Amino acid sequence: MIDRDRRRFLTGAMASLGLAATGGVDRLAAFAQAPAAARPRRIIDMHHHFAPPAWVAEVKGRPLLQAANTAWTPAKSIDDMDRGGVAAAVVSITNPGMWFGDLAATRRVARACNDYGAKLVQDYPNRFGLFAAMPLPDVEGTLKEISYAYDTLKADGVGLMTSYGDTWLGNPAYRPVMEELNRRKAIVHVHPTAANCCKNLEYAPGVNPGSMEYGTDTTRAIMGVAFSGDAARFPDIRFIWSHAGGTAPFLAGRIDGASAGAKDRLPNGFMSELKKFYYDLAGAANPGAVASLLKLVTTQQILFGTDFPPGGTGLDVANTLVKLGVFSESDLRAIDRENAVRLLPRFKA
Numbered sequence: 001m002i003d004r005d006r007r008r009f010l011t012g013a014m015a016s017l018g019l020a021a022t023g024g025v026d027r028l029a030a031f032a033q034a035p036a037a038a039r040p041r042r043i044i045d046m047h048h049h050f051a052p053p054a055w056v057a058e059v060k061g062r063p064l065l066q067a068a069n070t071a072w073t074p075a076k077s078i079d080d081m082d083r084g085g086v087a088a089a090v091v092s093i094t095n096p097g098m099w100f101g102d103l104a105a106t107r108r109v110a111r112a113c114n115d116y117g118a119k120l121v122q123d124y125p126n127r128f129g130l131f132a133a134m135p136l137p138d139v140e141g142t143l144k145e146i147s148y149a150y151d152t153l154k155a156d157g158v159g160l161m162t163s164y165g166d167t168w169l170g171n172p173a174y175r176p177v178m179e180e181l182n183r184r185k186a187i188v189h190v191h192p193t194a195a196n197c198c199k200n201l202e203y204a205p206g207v208n209p210g211s212m213e214y215g216t217d218t219t220r221a222i223m224g225v226a227f228s229g230d231a232a233r234f235p236d237i238r239f240i241w242s243h244a245g246g247t248a249p250f251l252a253g254r255i256d257g258a259s260a261g262a263k264d265r266l267p268n269g270f271m272s273e274l275k276k277f278y279y280d281l282a283g284a285a286n287p288g289a290v291a292s293l294l295k296l297v298t299t300q301q302i303l304f305g306t307d308f309p310p311g312g313t314g315l316d317v318a319n320t321l322v323k324l325g326v327f328s329e330s331d332l333r334a335i336d337r338e339n340a341v342r343l344l345p346r347f348k349a
Contacts, residue, residue: 041087043318044340044347046189047242047282047305048077048089050120054112055093058105064096064194064209066310074120076309078127084306084314087337088347090129091117092159094310095193099137099164106135110145118153129344131159131189134177137167142177150184156344157187157238162221163195170224182234187343189240189280192218218246222274223255229265231273238343239277240303244284248274249292271296278343280305281335283312285320299331303339 051072059065081089098109110133117130132149135141149155158181162169169190181188194209195217218241225231225239241248248255252274259270266273275297282305284290293302306317321327321335341348 041082041085043084043086043304043314043336044344045081045086045089045306045308045314046240046303046340047191047280047311048091048308049094049310050074050077050091050117052113052116054109054116055098058098058100058109059096062096062100066095068310069094072309074124074128078124080306080308080313080315081127084316084318086306086314088127088129089306089308090131090156090189090340090344091120092131092189092191093133094191094307097161097164097193098133098135099161103135103138103141106138107141107145109133110135110141111148114145114149114153114155118155126347126349129156129347131155131157131187133159136160136174136177137164139173139176143180146177146180146184146186150186156346157189159189159191162190162192162217166195166197168195168217168224169221170226170228170230172228175230178230178234178237182236185236185238187238187240189242190218190221191242192221192246195220215243215246218242219248219251219255222246222248222277223270226270226273227258227262227265229262231276232265232267235276241277241279242282242305242307244281244289244293244302245274245277245279245296249279249289249296252296275301277301278303278339281317281321282307285312285317285324287324287326290324290326294326299327299334300339302335304336 049069049072051069056070060070077089080086093113098113099106113133114130117132121128121130130153132145132153132155134145146158149158160169167173192214194213222241222245252271256270259266278301279293279297280303281290304317306312306314308314312320318336321332327335
C-alpha cells in the first residue's frame, strides 16, 4: 500500500500543478513507490543514445562531446530503463556526430556504429531498436549505408543530424538520400547539433551551444526540409524531430508567413508540413515547450524520449510528464508507447 503521508504529499503537489484527475496522481504515486524490478515496462524511448567503442575512440576530445556518452554501456541503459518502466529504447548516435572532414573515416565509423548497434539489438531484441548512423555529407556513402542498414542489418530507421558543417537538411545535394529514404518509407530521427557558423558564439559567460543552438539548428533543419520542397516531395519519410521541434513550434506562425512566396515547394503552407511530423520530448518536458507543441500537433504526433545518458533518466521524464498536468491518461499512453508502436509495430508485444 502507498504510504498515506507520501500519497498526501504527491496529491498536493499534483493539485498545485493543476492536475485534477486522480488517475495521474495514482500513476505518479504508484510509480514512485514501486521498486525498480516491479515497475511495469511499457514505455518506448525513441531518443536514447549509445556509444560504440569505435565512435568513442573517434570523438574523444572533440567539441560538443559530453562525458556521459564516453562512459555508456548497454548495462547502464538497461538499468535506467528498468528503473523508469521503459520497455525498449531505440538507440542513435549523438553529438559530436562523426563528420570531421574525412570521408573515409566517416564511412568507417558509421559502419562500425551500425554493426555494433545491430549486435546490441540481436542480443536484446525486445529492449533495443536501432536508428542507423549515416555518413552524411557523403551522399554516395550514405546511399550505400542506407542499403546496408535496411537490407542486411534490418535497422528500425535512420538517424541524421540537423546539419553537417554549414549545410542543413533540405540542401539540394542531399536530395538523392531523401529520395531513397522516401522509397523505403523510412523513419528518420533527427538530432540537433551546432553548425560551424554558431559553435563558438559568445552569448554570455557559461552558455554552451546546447542551451540555444540545438533548438535553433533544429528549426533551421525543419525549415530546410520544408522550404526546399523535400517535405512535400517525399511524403513517405516519417520524420521525428528532437526536443519538441526546437524553436519551430513557437515560431511556426511567423515562419508560415514566408510560405506565401514558396507555393511551388509548399503548396499547402509551412504549417501543413509541420503537422505531419513527429516530435519527441527529450529535453523538452517543460510547460513552455509542451504548450507550443500542442498548439501545432495532437498528442498522436508526440513521442517519449530521454536523451539518455547525458539527458534525463526514464523515471524522471515519465514522472515529469505526469506532473505537467496537461496530459490525460489516454494522452500519456499514446506518448509513452502507442505512437511509437504505430511507427515500429515489432515493439507491440
